[in-house]
Amino acid sequence: MTLSDRDTEIFTRDGALRLASALNAASLGELAHALDDIPLHHAGTRLHGVAALDPFLATSGPVGAVAAAAIGAAARPVRALLFDKTASANWSVPWHQDRTIPVVERVEVAGFGPWTMKSGLLHVAPPFTVLAKMVTLRVHLDAVPETNAPLLIAPGSHRLGQIRERDVKDVVQRCGTAVCEAEPGDIWLYSTPILHASEVARAPRHRRVLQVDFAADDLPGGLTWLGV
Numbered sequence: 337m338t339l340s341d342r343d344t345e346i347f348t349r350d351g352a353l354r355l356a357s358a359l360n361a362a363s364l365g366e367l368a369h370a371l372d373d374i375p376l377h378h379a380g381t382r383l384h385g386v387a388a389l390d391p392f393l394a395t396s397g398p399v400g401a402v403a404a405a406a407i408g409a410a411a412r413p414v415r416a417l418l419f420d421k422t423a424s425a426n427w428s429v430p431w432h433q434d435r436t437i438p439v440v441e442r443v444e445v446a447g448f449g450p451w452t453m454k455s456g457l458l459h460v461a462p463p464f465t466v467l468a469k470m471v472t473l474r475v476h477l478d479a480v481p482e483t484n485a486p487l488l489i490a491p492g493s494h495r496l497g498q499i500r501e502r503d504v505k506d507v508v509q510r511c512g513t514a515v516c517e518a519e520p521g522d523i524w525l526y527s528t529p530i531l532h533a534s535e536v537a538r539a540p541r542h543r544r545v546l547q548v549d550f551a552a553d554d555l556p557g558g559l560t561w562l563g564v
Contacts, residue, residue: 337401347406351494351527352514358523359398359475367392368477371546376420380547382455383416383564384438393548393564399475402523403550406471410552413564414438414470421485421543431490431504431533434472435461437549438562445557457562462555464498470528470551476518477544485537487516487524494527507531 339347347353359367370388374381383389391397393413395404403411415438421427436459442451447463480486490511493499499507508531516524526532528549537543548564555561 337405339405347525347527350489350491350514351530352489352491352516353525354516354518355402355523355525356519357521358402359521361521363392363398364477364521367475367546368544371418371477371544374418376418376425380417380419382438382457383418384457384562386416386564389413389416389564399473399523399546399548400550402473402525403471403548406525407469407550407552411471411550412552412561413548414551414561415549416564417547419543419545419547421537421540423540426485426536426540427534428485428536429532429534431488431508431531433467433499433529433531434549435467435498437462437466439555440560440562443558445555445559448557448559460559464529466551466553466555467529468494468527469553470549472526472528473548473550474516474518474524474526475546475548476520476522476524477546478520478542480516480518480543480545482515482517483537483539484541484543485534486518488533488535489514489516489526490531493531494529498529499531504531
């Protein structure tokens, strides 16, 4: 897969790109089957060691190929989460940047920290330069109209570096808000540091989204990506 010049221009400018029907019906059904037995928690489930995802996330697969088109053939999945908003699990997420990555073990390296545990997985906040080279893919298994809590992004905010919490509101006002509606099989490609948020669904129904972060570079100083 390759991104067109126009796609590259949009992604570079906005930090987000919708790829309609990136997964055909057969691939979407296979992906849904691979995720059937994943227990879902209120605000999403962190995935690790789900072998059935490997064919999709490899650069030869329909999801990994998108990441490779964006950041190169060395792209590999480094974090994955599964979300499903329903009437009984209908949360909101305030505007923020993703700032941590999962790693195999704690190694003290300048610029990396603080350290946290999330769902039993070790995470660390890396320098912004690491995040700036990553991409995040959201694979939609269900339709996400405006009433079903599509992701909200601040276009162009990925180019502003690490944004202080007290400045987030002003940045969103300056960049504006884009609503990322989707159909089943669509993939939204994002620059990982983009400011994003999610509101409570006004008409909630299943909104399954597989979110995967990809990186192409090794980590320094003996740190190792945990992977998916």
